[in-house]
Amino acid sequence: MSVGLLYALAGAALVAIGLAGLLLLPQLLRKILAFNILGSGAFLILVGLGQRDGGIDPVPQAMVLTGIVVAIAATALALALARQLLDLSGRMRLPEDGPDAGAADD
């Protein structure tokens, strides 16, 4: 197995961890961590698969550099929103009930 493929497989595991965390954890900071882990997994797959024959491929590497900057942009916005919610509601988590639940009133 090449180094690239090994890290791509690790990326698959990270994607699964991130996905489960994003869907299951109620705390917003954890959700943000989970999103970053999911993203890192996808980046590993992108570069790892591209380099599975052992060579170096600058194209997915450049894409991941782009992706890292996009990820911090999203993270910063998410954190700013989460802090705002904390200041307004005293909690850093989303209300449990789905929006359809309170559809009739409010």
Next chain:
Amino acid sequence: MSRAVAALVVLLAAGLAAALGLAMLDLPEPAVRLPARVAAKLGDSGVDHPVTAVLLNFRAYDTLLEVAVLLLALVGVLALARPHAARAAAPAHPLLQTLARLVAPLMVLVAGYLLWIGAHAPGGAFQAGAVLAAAGVLLRLAGLLPAWAQPGLLLRGGLALGLLVFVAVAVAVLGQGSLLQYPPAAAGGLILLIEAGLTLSIGLTLAGLYLAGTEVEP
């Protein structure tokens, strides 16, 4: 969330991982080989580091949009930052202040080096900008820099400079070709110009994400 739903989600995630793994172990030979094409055109790109060539020439359009994403995130963070008066810098340990005073100028030098070396070796505007931003965060932690929720005109100009230079170069070459099609002779210079603007703006923006975001306390 109920236990059954949680179990279902875990199952879904595990299933995805398994499917990804299976798919990866059964891949065909790729029909297209981009590394060879990058190597073939590297001489025309204006730089000799392949990743920089992809980032600022072959796929420079991605990078342009990405810079917009970064600035947009700061705009979003600023929209959320309450216009409290900038919090007075918290008193920091004098040792930290001395350290910050010593290290910050050094970091600016490192950023300059990374920017310059990016044409030939690992490095470039994003890494250089990140180091600049780190200097800003350090100064902030040392209490030497105020938080800012409402940047003034000069600062807004600095934040926007990188993207504006990038867009200007992108459309300036439209007369002789496509968007972002640098004339081969000028490619190296144009890329350096764009990267210089980007380093400043990325440094300010990344620092701003921290400085504007960390200022909510009344």
Next chain:
Amino acid sequence: MTAALAFDLLLVAALVWSAARALTVADVFRGVVLFIVFGLLMALAWARLGAPDIALAEAAIGAGLTGALLLDAVGHLRAKREPGP
């Protein structure tokens, strides 16, 4: 088994472990610290994949700046004293 392969296997295991622990450890602060560790391990992984550009960016942005933002948010959260994961 070569030393390089052993190192890669160890690094992969550490990556997966730190990611999982960052999400499951009881205290949010420790979760963030583990995430920063994860970011630094990612930087190592990029170096192993022959991607020094990404390694630099990951260390500076992925672990460094994201970490600073997260730690600041945890501080803010603690100031409001919300318990729990």
Next chain:
Amino acid sequence: MTDFLDPLPWLIMLPLAWGTLAFVLGPGRGGRLAIAAIALQGLLVLQLAGQLLAGGARVHAVGGWGAPLGIDLLADGLAAVMLLLAQAVALPLAIYARGYFAAQPKGRELFWPMTGYLLAALNALFLSADLFNIYVTLELLGLAAVGLVAIAGGQAPVTAALRYLLATLLGSGAWLLGVALIYGSYGSVSLAILAPLVGADAPLAATLAAALMLAGLLLKTALFPFHFWLPPAHGGAPAPVSALLSALVIKATFYLVLRLWLELFAPLTTVAAAQLLGILGAAAILWGSALALAQTRLKMLVAYSTVAQVGYLFLLFPLATLVPPDAAESAVQGGVMQAVAHGLAKAAMFAAAGSMIVATGRDDIGRLGGVGAHLPLTLFSFGLAGVTLMGLPPSGGFSAKWLLLRAALETGQWWWVAVMIAGGLLTAAYVFKVLRRAFLPVASGDRVTRVPRTLEFSAFALALAAILLGLFGAPLLALLAVGGAA
């Protein structure tokens, strides 16, 4: 093509530039600049449409490299129709927004930069022929939309924005994963390079990629049951933002579903998958309409109406997949027509709802009394938009549903007809619920104030356009036929 005034790159660079300049100008500034620039973008799209009708689809190789090394922009009929819709909705809404934020200043500070980036992302997405580049446009679009939802502050909008952000990030994550698998399988992310490579014998990675990308897009398009994030986000944002989001942002991801389904992943599509999309669409129509009818807040009603109308878009898949070409063509035309008609009508409806809320000072359907007497043009616009959503002749909504109906009958899938009729009746019920209240006299203790004329006229222009679309839809369908799958 060495034409300095080639519309393709300018359609993306202009909004990027004016969005950034609006930021530099400072909080609340840049409205007039935006309106002028969007008008210019509209002219560019018209020029592009003319070029396409005369000379067929066009490619612009960014950087001059060409795929697969570089990134290509592709303008075909489908892209041009979506571009046309985006500028046609954005221009009246920009005029509306200036008036709206003058009356309701909350959230005006950074509206223009974010709107600039939103439009740049839309235009870039419609023109992109590169899967990774589309990922970047999706992120630009998603963050701009989320930022706009949160722009006015307050607990409910911030909560809605966070929910929306997490959903849209998960959606782009799935897309990125798909891109990684595609690159691993074929070594390229260019649509033009990939199209001949993806066949019925595609590896598991490609099939998985298709499924992931589709799932991510459905989440972003808020197709039932992924609609949970939409009503609070679209219902809680300032009215011009709601209008932009409902009219355009969800259409962008629908556009990608359509493109992938008809082009790149066409060899992988199955009747079962198409039927599933149709069933989800049908569920969206019934569930969204029923919940719209149950709302007490006007903007939430309009938001749930969007959930329902998204459903109609997805009826095209069972009607266009593995059926005779005539029926497929009719179905795709119907779906695209629905996207355009709903875009115009929903923008009009949110704009009109915003005016009513400004005038009555509250977002409450029960307290709309007096709106009919004081804001007749606004209420008329709301009603006209309702006519389009119901699918009554001669509106664009009627043309869309007629085309879908024809495809359903030609392929013997009569059950979709039943869904469409039921949806139309429910739509009529919730539109009349609003109209009936608005025609009542002002309740004692309430008062209805005037709103700026620009608010009334911009909503009316949008509603009128949705009607005229039904009368003059033929040129649009001719444009749609240029060089594409439809």
